[in-house]
Amino acid sequence: MPTHPSPAAPGARPSRRGAPGPTLAAVCFGLFMVGLDGTVVSVANPAISASLGTSFAELQWITNAYLLGLAVFLILGGKLGDRFGRRRMYLVGVAAFAVTSVAIGLVGTTGGVIAFRALQGLSAALLMPQTLALLRATFPKEKFGTAVGIWGGVSSVAIAAGPIVGGLLVEQAGWEWVFYINAPIAVIGLVLGSRVLEESTAPARTRIDVPGVVLLALGLLAVVLAVVQSESWGWTSPLTLGALVVGLALLVAFGLVEQRVAHPLLPLQLFRNPTLTVGAVAVAVNFFALFGVTFFLSLFLLNLRGADGLTAGLMLLPLSGVSIVASPIGAALVARFGIRVPMATGLVLIAAALLALTGIDVDSPYLGMAVPFVVLALGVGMVMTAGADAIVGSAPVQLAGVAGGLQATSLQLGGALGTAVLAAVVSAGTAARLDGTALAGTEGVAQGLVPDGLDAATTALAQDAFAGGLHTAFVVAAVVALLAGVAAAVFARTPRAHHEAPEVLAETEAALAAGPALR
Known part of the structure; x- marks a missing residue:
């Protein structure tokens, strides 16, 4: 339970520990680091591959080791925060994230980078659930939706900054600085968090x-x-x-x-609430599309079109930057219409944008990419806010840490599966188009790398093969988003907790905590 500071002595400076505003500011530093690392690496991947000589599968693991470490341990991270203190686990996670980030830049081998990326993911899994749980424990229920909107906006800023920061650092300092940059952010987060965050735990201590x-x-x-x-x-x-x-x-x-x-790690009774379930699915599909598409769009721009890192980051800016305004828009729509409308609309926008991207090739004008990027970003931001509200807002307060872990697990697992599944689709599509040609079995084409010294016809064949595989992946992701949009339109409901009187909500949560089933 949250503890409350003692009244300040007369004339003493009032404590800001546990105040909603400073708490939101403090957790945003950890959130920013995790969000930044989700996209900053995409622009650095070609430089990492050239420096370390990675295969296509190893390049995927550099991304997926981080996402998988997050996905596997996020719910445990929420549990640890509920039991041992959300403030404590948040600060430990931020410190560990900084240490593993520096280690990634120093290790110098593909295997080492993959291993430390996994440990970096574990560190993120420890801090990430505490961000929403600390907000839920600090903000009054009527203001929690606004806090989640700002939370989503900060995450969107980090996602937006990732490709540009990554491109600039790779060009000016080397790919290692993509990871070193986390250290100063972590130091600021640790200093601020130790001063303003108030400790909170779940009402009952349970076994792991x-x-x-x-x-x-x-x-x-x-x-x-x-x-x-x-x-x-x-x-x-x-x-x-x-x-x-x-x-x-x-x-x-x-x-x-x-x-x-x-005392289960994940109380499966939570999924008896259809809104929470469809919220988890929507968040997973949201990042299935975003992370998978970002991974391959970076390869498309850097390898196939030959853009430099900074230029590629700027070209991707509409994809990530518009999410900054999309999350507050999503929060306003949730407040006005409930969860269903922005969630379903956002997923349909994602599908429409992905289908529009099936028209791009090596010579496409930038406008043909920029417009779908904007539409995709609007959809992603709307689903991000509505999904977080559906999951955390639908769970009882005593399971806030678990719900935060579930929300972030859905996000990262969706991202890992998006990268992996769409990579398999791109590879299969590229290989099918090269079958029976002189380029059959050439692994680099699935990364957008066209071998040097080819004649014009063979070069065009390789470019078209990668673009065709990419188009197939976009169609697959669009179909998945449409199916999730239909599920959201049918099953999503605004959580009752947003409308019930406080005494009714408290009585309901007490009953839920006492019984074996949550609904």
């Missing part, structure tokens, strides 16, 4: 569900491993199918265990 942690981690790892490695192993390979079957079996076992333990 170790079997649930292990099963969830191994299950998600196996599924993502199967998808990422399918490009090199083949979809019908016993290794791919075996990893996929093992992963799904472990996730089923996780579900069974969670129904039987006294």
Whole structure:
């Protein structure tokens, strides 16, 4: 439970610890770091590949090790914050994020970068759930939606800044500085957070569900491993199918265990609320599209079109920058119409933008990309705000940390699967178009790299093969977004907590905490 500071002595400077405004400012530093790292690496990927000699699968793992570390341990991070203190876990996570970021730049090997990226993801998993949980514990319910809107806006600023900051740092200082930049941000966040954040915990201390942690981690790892490695192993390979079957079996076992333990890592009864469930799906699909598309658009601009890092970052600015205004727009729409309208509308906008991007090729005018980027960004920002409100706003206050972990898990797992699934689609589409030609089996084309010394016809063939694979991936992501939009239109409802009187809400939450089922 939140603790309240003692009254200040006469004449003493009043304490800002636990005040809503400073709390929001403090958690935004950690949020900014995590959001920045989600997109800053995309522009640095070609430089990392050239410096370390990475394969296409290794390049995917540099992105996915971070996202997977986040996805696997975010719910655990929420649990740790609920039990041991959200302020404490937030500050530890920020410090660990800075240390692992510096280590990534220093290690000098592909394997080391992947390993430290995973540890960086674990650090982010510790701090990220605490951001929403601290806001939920600090802000009154009638102002929580506004706080989430600002939270989403800061995340959008970080996403927007990522490609530009990454491009500038790669050009001027080297790809390592893409990670070193986190250190000064973390120092400011630690100093401010230690001064203004007030400690809060869940009302009841519960045990950590170790079997649930292990099963969830191994299950998600196996599924993502199967998808990422399918490009090199083949979809019908016993290794791919075996990893996929093992992963799904472990996730089923996780579900069974969670129904039987006294203090589950993820109370599955939460998913009896259709709004929370569709919110988690919408957030996952949102970042399935955003992270997957950003990964390949960066390769398209840097490798296929030959743009430098800063130019590519500026070209991607409409995609990320418009999200800054889209999140507040989404918050206003949620306040006006509830969750359903902005969530469904945002997903439809994402699908429309992806379908519009199927028309781009190596010679397309920039306007043909910029307009779909703006539409995509509007959709992403709207879904980000509505999805967070649907998940955290639908959960009881005592499960705020778990709900924050679930929201962030959906985000990062969607991003990891988006990168992996769309990479498999692009690779398969590119390979199919090169089958039977002199370029068959050339791995670099799936990254937009056209071998030197080719004649004009063969160069055009390679360019068209990558663009065609990219178009197929856009169609796949658009279909997924449309299906999620239909689900949001049918099942999403504004959480009752936003409308109930405080005494009714407290009574309801007490009943939920006491019973085995949440609804």
